[in-house]
Amino acid sequence: MLYGYAGNTLRIDLSTGTIEKEPLKQEWVDEFIGGRGFTSKILYDENPPGVHPLDPENRFIIAMGPLSGLFVPAAGKTHFAAKSPATGGYGDSNMGGHFGVTMKYAGYDVTILKGSAAEPSYIFIDNDTVEIRPALHLWGRGSTDVEDALKHDLGQDFQILTIGQAGERLVNFACISHDFGRQAGRTGIGAVLGSKKIKAIAVRGTKDIPVFDPKGLLKKGKETYAACREKPGFKGWTPEGTAGITNWCNDVGALPTRNFATSHCDYADKINGKAILDQLKITDKGCFSCPIPCGKYGVAKTEMGKVYVEGPEYETLALLGSNCELSDIHAVAHANWVCDELGLDTCSAGAVVSFALECYEKGLISEEEMGMDVKWGDLASMVHILECIARREGIGDLLAEGVFKAAQKIGKDSSKFAIHVKGLEWTGYESRNAPGMMLGYMTADVGAHHSRCWVLGSDVANAVGGNKDANVHDLISGGASFDTIPKADHKNVVPLVLKSQHLRPAFDILGTCRLQYMEIGLETSYYEDLYYHATGKKLDFNRELLNLSEKIWNLNRMFNKREIPDFGRQYDYPPPRFYEESIPSGPNKGHCMPFPVIEEMLDAYYQARGWDSNGIPTNETLKKFNLIKSTTPQL
């Protein structure tokens, strides 16, 4: 008996209509545990090398972890992966809500889609019943509109994921939407589903998940929920959720503003967590089993209408807010809703819109090409650009490729302010003053995404002379006192970056949200005990799980090497704006990240990882992680 898992893999070939169920491979469980471990392994092994991300042969993988769906705080994460349309390399994204756990209750830890349906379809899953159903009536409709329609047709107890028009039109930053406001936003995962003509997946699951020691899990689960309540962050962090960090970011000069031209604005108070609570919120909205619901669901009212929307969370506030100079919380929330409905990742969408606005301001995109006279901080301008992108109309067809590819076509130095790494747009933390954060963004497997590394606390605490809010970082580093944490000198950020790059994705392996640990400081020992009661197996979090996390990091690097012909060091550079332009205003005025410093950090990082000077894992490193066989092409 495989405890802690549903025990099955669901394989669907959309081209042939073949649906197969097979036992979950013991090899995957033994070596990769779950979630992100499964997706990395399966994508490397099963994706045909060199396949185009939008080719039917690209696999679309859904994976849960051994703790998903159990009596464990915030065990509601669903992990998706495919070769990324945005980067051409390893792409993954995860979301909260209730979808993944319901897949597990239906009996499936892993679902692998390949092929492409002949016509728009949705996948219907009701425990053992799995069908590919026509979805012509849903095609072209908005994400939440479709979710509402399917719940109406099938029943409220079905959990739904959808793509919007952006996914249908293969926009490189199309997302997957679920639960009226949760998204798997990054790496263009929604476009992969769109390329397979899958508009939605609807699932109902009512089976038991077998666990090794139900009594022990009950006891430890109760203890863990009780422990969460005792953490200061339980009451301190939860009310505003991620939006609570907005003012802190602005105060330390890390809030992206005007397409990362600067890192501070004078209207942060208008678009922060308090503004959401005061002006928008109807209810706290939590993911499955989460005691600290970061979701804030509410109503936004603007000249463009009244909309119900979850959020904006911090990244959305930064990218659709200050980065586009939008200074009204209702307007930011409306832009958030537009992205949700069209199926656009709010992070990349904000970065692309701000890039487009700067191009327009500099005369690189004309008014005729843009389709209207667009302005910074203007909701109507943003909605116009977003709708053009999702429909691939006019300039939107170019912008739908993301800032990296769009800048290549626009030319005229626009690449200097196309803010991305590897083709994935940068998220909400200015890093010219933050070497660790910069290095984390540069080297993340999926491109410029903070979910892989967040060390801004120690970075900026040092940069501004020891800010008291550095306690955010104390939590990240597992309770170490701030005095013992390496400071933001670029010469010693590597160990901190490595630790964060292994620690944060570790929760994606288990199938839980990292925020219980990161934001309220729930100790990792709880996860060790919960894992034991669930699976019957011991797991040393710091030794074994972080070692697996490092192994996965190397495997994904090898995937990128295999899939991107000239992959190497040049793919780890930040955009020129960050090493050529100093921050012009705010607390970090004058800060820049000189290119020699970037090179020095990369050298140190590669050495610490056991990679060569081009950033490729050496044979010794692959051997250390038992990856030689799996990453060597079969003759």
Add this chain to the structure above:
Amino acid sequence: MTLSFNQETCSGCKACELVCSLQNLKIINPSKAMLHVSALFPEPGKYFVEICDQCGECANACPREAIVLIKGTYRIDKKKCDQCLLCVPACPKNLVKVDDTGMPYKCINCRQCVEVCPRDALAFN
């Protein structure tokens, strides 16, 4: 003394369903829990939890008087129950469930949901 629900604080996490099934049935399966969380989105954007308030309709429907009130809680006497399941449709909240052997079961006011709810959305009063 019965369960009560505070909609203002519920965030729909279903920890109550998890602990209910694990405490009483020794399994992980929220769909078998003796209370039920539902969500109404996109409008009005609210959560609801159906709870057993010990109204006694199940007992009224039982032809064998197998459901009896003990210290404020209606309990099913498995020795008396002949599994006719008339109590199931009698529950106005659909919270009388049936296990794999055909035996009905219902909320016994174990209060674990109250204890675990991280939002204090459930109370016993």
